[in-house]
Amino acid sequence: ARYREELERIRKERLGRSRAALRGQVAERLVPWLPGFAYSPSDARFLGDPVDYILFSGYADLLDGIGDPDSLEVVILDIKRGPNARLRATQKAIARAVEAGRVRFEVLRVSEEGIVQTLEWRKGKLRHKATPPLSSPAGSTAPGAKPNPRDAVRKSHPDRPPPKKQERPARSGLPWDPREEAYLLRKIRQGASYETLAEIVRRTPEEVRTHMEALLRREEPSVGGNGV
Secondary structure, three states, X not given: OHHHXXXXXXXXXXXXXXXXXXXXXXXXXXXXXXXXXXOOHHHEEEOOOOOOEEEEEOHHHHHOOOOOXXXXXXXXXXXXXXXXXXXXXXXXXXXXXXXXXXXXXXXXXXXXXXXXXXXXXXXXXXXXXXXXXXXXXXXXXXXXXXXXXXXXXXXXOOOOOOOOOOOEOOXXXXXXXXHHHHHHHHHHHOOOOHHHHHHHHOOOXXXXXXXXXXXXXXXXXXXXXXXX
């Protein structure tokens, strides 16, 4: 009898905790309609984890044709109940990322061959996402490396602005994917230029040309074989 009473007590405690958690989840969903909510409920998108909501303040007005595109705000919002509720460590990390500006808008384009191309919104338009080139500290030369003649020109003409650095394509130097190769071969046979294809696959035109010419030579039938 004592064990049955203990099991019943544990069951009731767990049931009570489950009901409390359920009530909390329902309350979080109702917050956008409660008095004091500073945004339109239509602009709220519920996530639940790692934060409760992402707000696109002004989005509903844009859909209705009465909003200002330059006034739209994106707000990351979490619901806390009780005076002692605190942000979790992961939520603090998210808050610091937002505060430091480590937030961006990206678009992924997937080709018919399954190749993913990443575009990033920068300076008012979508641009290919590129990784910055590896560089050495100013004025330093790696052991065994030849001096850069541009350094001498910059020293003799200190007032001349330094040349703009070329952005290194994001996939330059990475291993080739068979689907990528098949896609490029098909496009080359259709007359596409190496420059255009290099921009699509985020490699240098010279890298694309060299690799594709090697593949095309490999596909050519051998001449002078047995029986010829």
